[in-house]
Amino acid sequence: MSYALIVGEVRRGVFEERNLDSFGLCSLLGKEAVIVIPDGPYSFNERLADTIVKVKTGEEMFLNPLNLVNIIEQVINGRGKPDCIVFTHSSSGMESAPYVAGTFGLPVVTDVSAINKDEGVFYKSYYSDKIFGEFKCTGEGPWVLTVRSGSFKDAAAEKADRPKTEHIESIAVSDKRVFVEYVEEEKTEIDITKAEFLLSVGRGVGNKDEIPTYEELAGMLKATLSGSRPVIDKMWLPKPRQVGTSGKTVKPKVYLAMGISGAFQHIAGMKDSDCIIAVNKDAGAPIFQYAHFGIIADMHKVRDKLKDMLKS
Amino acid sequence: MNIVTFTKRVPVTQEEELRITGDGEAVDLSKLPYKVNDWDNYAVEEAVRIVEKTGGSVTAVAVGDAESDEVLRRAIAMGAKDGFLVEMAQAVQDPFARAALIANFIKNEKVPFDVIFTGVQSEDDQFGSVGGILAALLKLPYSSMVIGIDKVEPDHMVIRRELEGGLQERVRISLPCVLSIQSGINEPRYVSIMGIRKASKVERKVFQGNAYEEGAGAMIEAVKWVYPPRKEGAMMLSGELEDVCKNLVGILKEKGVYQ
Numbered sequence: 352m353s354y355a356l357i358v359g360e361v362r363r364g365v366f367e368e369r370n371l372d373s374f375g376l377c378s379l380l381g382k383e384a385v386i387v388i389p390d391g392p393y394s395f396n397e398r399l400a401d402t403i404v405k406v407k408t409g410e411e412m413f414l415n416p417l418n419l420v421n422i423i424e425q426v427i428n429g430r431g432k433p434d435c436i437v438f439t440h441s442s443s444g445m446e447s448a449p450y451v452a453g454t455f456g457l458p459v460v461t462d463v464s465a466i467n468k469d470e471g472v473f474y475k476s477y478y479s480d481k482i483f484g485e486f487k488c489t490g491e492g493p494w495v496l497t498v499r500s501g502s503f504k505d506a507a508a509e510k511a512d513r514p515k516t517e518h519i520e521s522i523a524v525s526d527k528r529v530f531v532e533y534v535e536e537e538k539t540e541i542d543i544t545k546a547e548f549l550l551s552v553g554r555g556v557g558n559k560d561e562i563p564t565y566e567e568l569a570g571m572l573k574a575t576l577s578g579s580r581p582v583i584d585k586m587w588l589p590k591p592r593q594v595g596t597s598g599k600t601v602k603p604k605v606y607l608a609m610g611i612s613g614a615f616q617h618i619a620g621m622k623d624s625d626c627i628i629a630v631n632k633d634a635g636a637p638i639f640q641y642a643h644f645g646i647i648a649d650m651h652k653v654r655d656k657l658k659d660m661l662k663s
Numbered sequence: 664m665n666i667v668t669f670t671k672r673v674p675v676t677q678e679e680e681l682r683i684t685g686d687g688e689a690v691d692l693s694k695l696p697y698k699v700n701d702w703d704n705y706a707v708e709e710a711v712r713i714v715e716k717t718g719g720s721v722t723a724v725a726v727g728d729a730e731s732d733e734v735l736r737r738a739i740a741m742g743a744k745d746g747f748l749v750e751m752a753q754a755v756q757d758p759f760a761r762a763a764l765i766a767n768f769i770k771n772e773k774v775p776f777d778v779i780f781t782g783v784q785s786e787d788d789q790f791g792s793v794g795g796i797l798a799a800l801l802k803l804p805y806s807s808m809v810i811g812i813d814k815v816e817p818d819h820m821v822i823r824r825e826l827e828g829g830l831q832e833r834v835r836i837s838l839p840c841v842l843s844i845q846s847g848i849n850e851p852r853y854v855s856i857m858g859i860r861k862a863s864k865v866e867r868k869v870f871q872g873n874a875y876e877e878g879a880g881a882m883i884e885a886v887k888w889v890y891p892p893r894k895e896g897a898m899m900l901s902g903e904l905e906d907v908c909k910n911l912v913g914i915l916k917e918k919g920v921y922q
Contacts, residue, residue: 362826411832416795416805442826445783446807446843449792452759453799458882459759461790465892472886477788478676482683482690484885527804527837531821536829548920554677572921584705584847596827605920612677626918628911629897633678637891644914645897646907656908 354401355380356426356433356493358419359388360443361410363533366395368504369439374399375503376496379466382434384510387426389413390518398509406519414443416450417525423451425519433493440497442597452495460486464499464615479614480637500596500619539591546575549603551594551621553579555610555631555650559587565609568654571661577601579611595620609650613638664719664815666710667769668743668780670703670734672727673787687887699734702782706844708851710780711742713815720744722774726751726761732867739862740854746867747774749875756788756885762796763879764872769801771875778820779841783807791843798841806836807843 355377360367366388377384383401389412390405397403404426412418423436436451438444440462452459465474465483472485473496488494543549550569556562562582569576578588580595594601595617606624610631611617618641621627629642632649639645646653674695682691710721722745723738725731735746749768755761768774779801784791791807798805810831811823817838824832825845836842900910915921 362830420799442808442824445791446795446805446824449758449762449795450799450805452792453762453796458757459790459792459796460883461792474889476891477690477888478674478681479786479789480891481676481681483889483891485687485887485889486883487886489882489884525804527840528806529835531833531835534823534831534833536831548915572915574920580846586847586850590829593829597825598829600828603920605915605918607915626914627897628914635680639897639899640891640894642897644911645899646911647899647901648904648907652904653908653911656904657911660905660908660912 353434354383354385354430356423356436357384357386357400358423358436358438358444358447359386360414360439360441361389361391361393362414364391364393364410366393367439367441369441369500370395371399371504371507372498372500372502373437373439375506376437376463376466376498378506378508379503380435380468385426385430385433387422396509397514399507400514401510402515402517404517404519406522408522408524411530412522412524414447415525415528415530416447417528418522419447420451420454421523422519425522435492435494435496438495438497440499444497448495448497457493457495458488459495461497462499463496464502476615479612481635499615536591539589541575541591543575543577543592543594544599544601546577546601547604548572548574548607549577549594549601549605550574550607550609551577551579551611552582552609552650553611553617554581556582556587559585561651562587564654568658571658574607579617580614608638608642609653611638612636613641664713664717664777665722665775666714666719666778666780667722667724667774667776668703668706668710668738669765669782669793670707670723670725670738671700671782671785672697672725672731672734673700673785676787683888683890687889690888697730697733699737700782700785702784702786702844702846703734704851705846705848706780706782707738707741707743708849709812709844712849713812715742717815719777722747722776724749724765724768726755726765726872728752735867736859736862737854739865739867740858741852746865748867748869749872750869751872755881757881757883758790758792759796759883760879760881762793762800764875765793765797766800767875767877767879768870772870777838779803779839781841781843783843783845794841794843801841804836804840805842806834806840808845809842810845810848812848
């Protein structure tokens with residue numbers, strides 16, 4: 352039976368939930384799911400896998416593209432070529448998937464968020480989710496894929512039988528790229544994950560001088576000010592105020608997003624908020640697909656009008 | 664330290680409605696303004712900053728049509744010494760094909776480097792794959808999501824990679840290597856029109872892309888373009904701004920976050 356090789360992601364001893372999307376994709380494709388993971392004391396629902404290949408190495412050694420190609424080669428030498436090699440579309444997946452594709456000369460499609468099994472196509476985002484491309488493989492497989500978090504997890508299905516477990520006792524380790532340590536974000540007084548009401552600003556804010564005016568608005572509304580990636584990248588707000596996968600995941604009662612278009616990394620960090628209100632002048636902004644209430648307007652005009660109203 | 668850094672010209676799509684032409688054959692980009700890919704801008708800045716400290720030079724390379732000269736002039740205005748255009752009549756969609764073309768170019772033209780920078784991804788196709796494939800093809804160590812370069816030594820660098828949830832990973836990587844630079848690593852310098860005009864006087868070399876196509880055939884193909892599936896979406900508050908804002912405050916009160 353044809354199989355899919357899932358490269359499992361374990362960080363700081365935790366089996367990342369986004370691995371479920373990789374299992375879900377395999378279920379949809381009807382492939383036997385073989386997951387390769389570093390050996391360790393963490394737990395996950397093993398019934399999702401047909402085979403678990405445990406590699407005797409630490410997670411930092413495992414999630415290193417230079418070592419991972421050796422591990423994948425060992426797995427393939429043992430069981431033959433898979434139909435696809437599946438990564439999560441995370442920091443590690445985005446790093447390792449292309450390196451694996453380049454090493455073995457394989458086609459790669461990243462950020463896969465949907466499939467059509469009958470037509471054999473994968474869907475991938477373009478232009479910040481405004482358009483999707485349908486991709487077909489013209490060369491020989493296996494395909495190397497990274498899957499968007501949240502896209503397939505509901506399709507992950509338990510198998511009838513308990514999984515088989517196999518072990519890889521030793522791997523070739525590169526000395527050209529070596530893990531040194533994890534670096535934690537500095538602690539700050541304001542914790543946006545604890546706020547009930549977040550006013551979040553994005554690229555649309557335009558320039559740094561506008562930030563204090565939104566701080567003022569947040570003060571008037573008794574909201575906490577947060578931001579999306581472009582605002583943090585420009586250092587207009589400090590990193591601990593960032594909402595999104597590389598920042599914080601928040602679930603406030605109200606999330607008021609102003610000038611945020613809604614890249615999926617941002618959506619992933621705020622989609623479980625009780626009430627999402629989006630203000631954006633671009634009617635086609637993806638955030639309107641996830642918001643409960645939407646306002647198509649210039650954020651600065653909305654800011655000025657709100658301030659006038661709240662003052663009186 | 665000699666650094667080769669890739670820069671790409673991309674359409675500005677943030678506030679534009681994109682149209683698919685025919686039966687999903689193409690995306691109409693003809694009326695869009697273009698700019699430098701954000702991630703590449705950070706990469707050029709990082710390269711220039713390193714070379715300002717260590718000496719050596721930055722070479723900016725663009726793969727694209729003649730218009731891409733614009734992003735090379737920009738890179739030179741920021742501090743790159745040379746600008747190379749690998750001219751392609753048509754955009755190369757498959758990241759594998761693009762990386763293979765680049766690998767051939769670097770090998771054939773013997774472009775000297777200690778480090779190659781790419782942006783983590785480009786704003787248009789968001790593949791995020793060229794750097795990793797290129798590293799593998801050149802048999803060099805690789806790291807992506809680079810959000811800090813803490814130490815530059817003749818034979819290695821100590822870098823920080825961005826992981827999830829504010830966590831970073833510090834990594835020691837041997838040179839030569841390929842690094843994909845994450846946005847936010849620095850604050851790119853302002854580039855004035857005067858600066859770009861001055862940069863125009865520096866000669867940019869043009870190489871014909873089809874000379875580097877061996878082994879660079881496409882392995883994947885976008886067979887169709889589609890709009891994203893529409894969800895139920897938001898309830899839109901419309902009308903006069905005054906009424907819209909009153910409505911908004913009403914919702915805040917109803918949700919109990921504003922009195």
